[in-house]
Amino acid sequence: MKLESMQMKSSMITDDGNTNNQIDVVFPLVLVSVLLLVLLFVEYKHPYFFLQDDNRDYFLPYFIHNFKSLLEGEIPLYNFHQFLGTPSLAVGQSAALYPITYLSVFMSNLFFGHYFAAVDIQVILHLLIGAVGFYKFISFFDIERKVAFFAGLTWPLSNFIIYVSNSWVVVASVAAYFPWMLLFSFRLYKSKTPKANIYAVIVRLLLFYAGSIQYFIYSVIFEFITVILYVISDSKLGEKKVKTIKFLKKYIEGYVYVFILSLPLLLSMWHQTTISAERSGRMPFGVFVNEYFPLGQLATGLFYPFSQDTSRFNNVKLAHIGYLPLIFIAIGIVERLITKSKIKINSVRLSVFVIPAIIAFLWATNWAFNLLIYVIPILNRFRWPFKLAFYFDFYLIIIATLMLTYIITRISWKEATKNFLFCLIIGIQIFNFVFLYTAGPYKTFFYHGDNLPLKETFQDKLIGGRIISIGFDKLQNNLTAPSLGFNYATLWGLDYFAGYEPLISSENLEACLGLNYIAIIKSDDSIPVDYFRKAAVRWYIIPKNKADEYSKKLSSYGIIEKYADENRAVFYDDKAYPMVFNSNGEKIESQDYRMTTNSIELSIDNKQSNVIIFNNLYNPFFKGYIDGEKTTLIPINNIHFSISVPEGKHNIIIRYKDPYLIVSTYIAVIFLIICMIRYAFNRKSRYSLKS
Numbered sequence: 001m002k003l004e005s006m007q008m009k010s011s012m013i014t015d016d017g018n019t020n021n022q023i024d025v026v027f028p029l030v031l032v033s034v035l036l037l038v039l040l041f042v043e044y045k046h047p048y049f050f051l052q053d054d055n056r057d058y059f060l061p062y063f064i065h066n067f068k069s070l071l072e073g074e075i076p077l078y079n080f081h082q083f084l085g086t087p088s089l090a091v092g093q094s095a096a097l098y099p100i101t102y103l104s105v106f107m108s109n110l111f112f113g114h115y116f117a118a119v120d121i122q123v124i125l126h127l128l129i130g131a132v133g134f135y136k137f138i139s140f141f142d143i144e145r146k147v148a149f150f151a152g153l154t155w156p157l158s159n160f161i162i163y164v165s166n167s168w169v170v171v172a173s174v175a176a177y178f179p180w181m182l183l184f185s186f187r188l189y190k191s192k193t194p195k196a197n198i199y200a201v202i203v204r205l206l207l208f209y210a211g212s213i214q215y216f217i218y219s220v221i222f223e224f225i226t227v228i229l230y231v232i233s234d235s236k237l238g239e240k241k242v243k244t245i246k247f248l249k250k251y252i253e254g255y256v257y258v259f260i261l262s263l264p265l266l267l268s269m270w271h272q273t274t275i276s277a278e279r280s281g282r283m284p285f286g287v288f289v290n291e292y293f294p295l296g297q298l299a300t301g302l303f304y305p306f307s308q309d310t311s312r313f314n315n316v317k318l319a320h321i322g323y324l325p326l327i328f329i330a331i332g333i334v335e336r337l338i339t340k341s342k343i344k345i346n347s348v349r350l351s352v353f354v355i356p357a358i359i360a361f362l363w364a365t366n367w368a369f370n371l372l373i374y375v376i377p378i379l380n381r382f383r384w385p386f387k388l389a390f391y392f393d394f395y396l397i398i399i400a401t402l403m404l405t406y407i408i409t410r411i412s413w414k415e416a417t418k419n420f421l422f423c424l425i426i427g428i429q430i431f432n433f434v435f436l437y438t439a440g441p442y443k444t445f446f447y448h449g450d451n452l453p454l455k456e457t458f459q460d461k462l463i464g465g466r467i468i469s470i471g472f473d474k475l476q477n478n479l480t481a482p483s484l485g486f487n488y489a490t491l492w493g494l495d496y497f498a499g500y501e502p503l504i505s506s507e508n509l510e511a512c513l514g515l516n517y518i519a520i521i522k523s524d525d526s527i528p529v530d531y532f533r534k535a536a537v538r539w540y541i542i543p544k545n546k547a548d549e550y551s552k553k554l555s556s557y558g559i560i561e562k563y564a565d566e567n568r569a570v571f572y573d574d575k576a577y578p579m580v581f582n583s584n585g586e587k588i589e590s591q592d593y594r595m596t597t598n599s600i601e602l603s604i605d606n607k608q609s610n611v612i613i614f615n616n617l618y619n620p621f622f623k624g625y626i627d628g629e630k631t632t633l634i635p636i637n638n639i640h641f642s643i644s645v646p647e648g649k650h651n652i653i654i655r656y657k658d659p660y661l662i663v664s665t666y667i668a669v670i671f672l673i674i675c676m677i678r679y680a681f682n683r684k685s686r687y688s689l690k691s
Contacts, residue, residue, distance in 0.1 A: 027145045028132045031152050035131050038157065038430060039124050045438040048452045050123040051116065052444035053167035057486030058500050062094040063122075064115050065490050067105040069597035078598045078656040081490040082499030083508045084535065084617040084639055089265070090272035090658065091503040093170065095211040097265055100125060100173075116453040123165050126172035127156035133179035138398070140186055141348050143405050146422040151401040153426065155179070157433040158393050159305050159320035167445040173210035174390065177203045178219050185227045188254070189234070189247045194679065197250055201257045208262050213269065214382045215390075220255075222391050225356045227251070233349040260671045263664035269503075271660050273381075277509040277516075278502065282380035289374070292385040293318075293364045302326065306440045317443075318386070321393050322432045324425060325400030332403035350402060357395035364388035449478035456481070456492045457565050465538025465576050468497045470521040471546045482567040484541050485520045497537050511535075511617050511638040529557045533576045535639050536615040540571040583611040583642075599655040606647050613642045614654060625653040 043049050051060065062079075065088065069076035076096045079088040089096040104122035108115050135152030139145065155161070156175055165172040184200035208216050231244055259266075273279050282288070301319035303326070362369040364385050374380045404425075408418065462484075472483040481488055489496035498515035509516060513528070521527060523546070540559060542550045547569035551561060554571050562572035578587035580602065590602040600614065618641035624633045626643070627650055635641045645652065 024139065024145065027149050028135060028152075031131055031135055031149055032128050034430070035128060035153060035156060036124070038434060039127065041434065042437045043120065046442055048116065048120055049437075050120045050166040050169065050172075051452065052448055053446040055119045055167060055169050056448050057480060057488060059093070059095075059169050060115070060119055061487040061490035062088065062096075063101050063105050063118055065597070066094065066096050067102055067115070068493075070102060072596060074597045076597050077658050077661070079490060080595050080597075080600070080616065081493065081495050082487055083501065083504060083512050084497070084615075085619065086499075086501065086504060086508050086617075087268070087272060087619070087621075087656070087658070089661065090268035091501060092213055092265065092269045092272075093211040093502075095209070098206075098209040098211060100206075100210070112453075114453045119169050123169055123172040126176035127161070127165075129176040130161075130172075130179060131156045133176065133183060134397075137179045137183040137186075138401055140183055143401065144408065146419070147401055147405050147408065150404065150422070150426055150429065151397060154322055154325060154397050154400075154429060155394070157429075158322075158397065159301060159436070160318045160390050160393050162433075162437060163318055163443050164387075164390075164445075168212075170210060170212035170215060171390065173207060174212065174215045174219060177207040177210075178223070178394065181207070181219060181223050182226055185223060185251065186230060188250055189227070189231055197254045197257075200254050201261070204255075204258045205261055208258070209265060215387070217378065217382075218388065218391065222356055222360070225359065226352060229352040229355055230348065233352055257675070261668050263668050264661055267660035267664045268658050272503050272505070275505045275507070276503045277506040278504075279381050280506070282374070282377075283383055285371075285374055288380060288383050289367060289370045289385060290383065292367060292370060293389055295365055298361075298365055298389065305436060318389055319393060320436065321397055321400070322429050324429055324432070325397060325404075328400045328403040328407060329396070331407060332399075335406075348402075350399065353395045353398045353402075357392055357399065360388050360391035360395065364392055447478050448480050450481040454481050454491070456484075456488075456494075458563055458570060459492045459494065461563060462494050462539045462570070465536045465573075465579065466495045466497050467539040467541060468521060468532060468537050469519075469541040470527060471523045471543050471550060472518075472520050472541075473523050479567060482541075482565075483518075483520060485518045495536075497532065497535060507638070508617060527553065529554075529559070529573075533573065534615075536577050536579050538573050538576040540573070542569045542571060544568050577615055579615045581613050581615070583613065588612060598657075599653055601651070601653050603649065603651050604645065605649045606645055609644065609646045611642050612645050612652065613640050615640060617641075619656060621656055621658055623655050623657050625655070626650050 065079060065081075066076040075089070076094070077087065077089045079086055088094045095101040100122060104125065105115055105118040107121050108117040111117070131152045134155040135148045138148040138151045143151075161171060161175045165175070180203040181200065184196050184203060188196040188200060204220075207219060231247060297317070298319050301317035302321070305317040305320035363373065364387075370385050373385075411418070413421070467484055467489060469483045469485050472485065480486065484494070484496060486500045487496075489499070496519070498512040498519035500517050500519060504516060512519075513531075515521075540550075540554060544564065544567055547561065547564070550569075550571070554560075554573075557573070558575060559571050559573040561569050563570040577585070580588040580590070580593065580600075582588060588602065588604055590604055593600075593602040595601075600616070604612070613636065617639055618633065618635035622633055622641070624631045624643050626645060631643055633641050633643055633654070643652070643654075
């Protein structure tokens with residue numbers, strides 16, 4: 001169905017996709033203002049709306065770790081607080097090289113005096129960016145601005161984005177940049193100017209460094225499908241070949257830039273993936289296809305998203321985009337069936353968006369379609385197909401917007417009447433979403449019941465060794481923070497035996513006894529006290545209602561209760577190994593021992609040469625220095641490594657250095673310099689030709 005050109009009073013489109021009248025500023029500003037008010041009202045009804053599930057126990061600890069590291073003048077490469085020490089930048093989702101992460105933490109501390117609003121600030125910033133991007137993308141097709149405003153408002157408030165962003169902050173970043181990716185790619189096709197390609201490269205890089213490689217690859221796939229469909233539909237028969245080849249050359253060139261400039265994170269992440277316990281190869285098909293979207297659940301989400309849910313993923317009702325877009329689509333379908341005529345809207349074919357919508361629909365809902373995807377390398381390492389409902393909603397909103405445009409052009413009302421109708425449509429859409437997110441049940445994949453901002457009573461006491469939690473099988477009132485499981489230790493600058501990391505290495509996971517995610521010893525599991533002692537586990541966190549039960553078990557090892565609060569009891573083991581000790585098992589006394597983000601530093605005074613043992617998992621990227629001179633590190637077992645230190649006073653530094661980051665950064669910087677020189681030379685040449 002070809003969508004033919006309609007004469008719009010708002011603007012005329014130029015060859016680069018921009019309007020040739022005054023700069024479009026008012027509508028985006030109003031859009032941002034309205035959306036911000038809606039989101040602030042949602043926050044008023046549900047404070048810290050977006051700080052649930054992984055956002056609280058995984059992403060926020062990383063964000064704070066990154067920010068504090070930067071304040072100390074270090075790039076956050078490593079995290080000594082979890083899993084006996086593990087790389088942090090290389091896992092990708094830590095967003096260690098993403099500027100908005102640091103901005104959001106800074107703003108949280110500036111305006112609230114703490115870091116716990118950082119995730120909500122980041123999500124809101126991304127949703128505002130996404131709203132303007134969607135508005136601009138719709139405006140590219142010379143759609144009336146009021147219609148584009150409706151689309152820009154619907155996209156960031158759609159059900160999938162709001163509900164999934166309160167568990168996974170990365171979804172909001174995809175919502176922010178995916179519309180811009182399409183916009184600049186389409187502009188590149190129309191104009192082929194360096195500016196359009198530069199902007200396209202920038203937004204792709206922002207999405208990549210935001211941390212979700214899975215959603216980045218999905219976005220690249222759907223961008224490519226949509227762009228190719230648009231190129232095929234737009235090119236006239238006589239000039240199709242030449243025009244398409246010129247565009248594809250620029251398009252591929254843009255992705256070469258993206259590839260090279262993404263290397264500082266890409267190479268480190270790829271290395272971490274190859275050694276990871278769960279993602280080093282393709283997943284078992286049962287894990288890969290788990291949590292696809294049954295059609296019934298998708299339909300329920302579209303038409304009735306208000307019910308309370310009991311299961312974690314499918315029943316969250318994630319597909320709702322508002323009732324009005326569905327009505328607009330239904331009117332278009334009925335019109336097509338009754339008149340049997342092609343619906344034509346401006347110069348873009350509806351199939352450009354219908355085909356990727358169908359692909360996203362099948363990918364999210366169809367078991368057999370996922371069987372085909374499973375044979376594709378890389379893609380078979382990404383689980384939970386329901387995530388593709390994100391793109392189904394995206395294209396559904398575009399189709400609904402085009403249908404609204406079609407409906408408006410067939411109504412011969414006065415302009416004032418049309419304006420009133422638009423205000424009514426936008427008001428209904430806002431009410432639809434506000435009612436859903438404030439009057440309906442609060443929904444998230446995993447609910448944390450702790451009051452915010454969080455506080456850790458024993459932050460200054462649980463030092464000098466690692467922590468392990470036992471017996472938190474059922475979290476009373478969903479209070480997760482007191483357990484200190486997940487990555488809460490990183491949040492407080494404490495040291496926990498295990499943690500939560502999807503890309504944790506096989507070696508780390510084995511050393512931490514397979515504990516990952518909640519990372520707590522269950523009630524019916526044995527307690528390997530001897531192993532914990534070797535790993536410097538000095539603190540045992542027990543639920544308050546099980547303190548007496550575990551007191552009997554632990555006291556036989558000489559482990560005694562030391563502290564308690566309303567939720568837990570803390571037991572202390574004075575026989576745990578020190579974090580740094582010598583070959584005789586004696587603690588190394590050092591006045592200036594400290595652990596920074598990427599290094600361990602201490603000064604010692606040896607009366608005789610000795611072997612110094614560090615109670616951390618050895619990493620081949622560790623570099624050891626004695627008085628500034630490089631020395632050899634020797635792995636002892638799966639939880640210790642050592643260095644030989646001669647007699648006398650010495651300064652010792654163990655520093656983590658990522659060779660992939662170092663080499664790839666040099667490559668990216670050199671490439672960037674070459675590009676700048678090339679751009680300057682070409683610009684000078686153009687001016688010379690004009691002269």
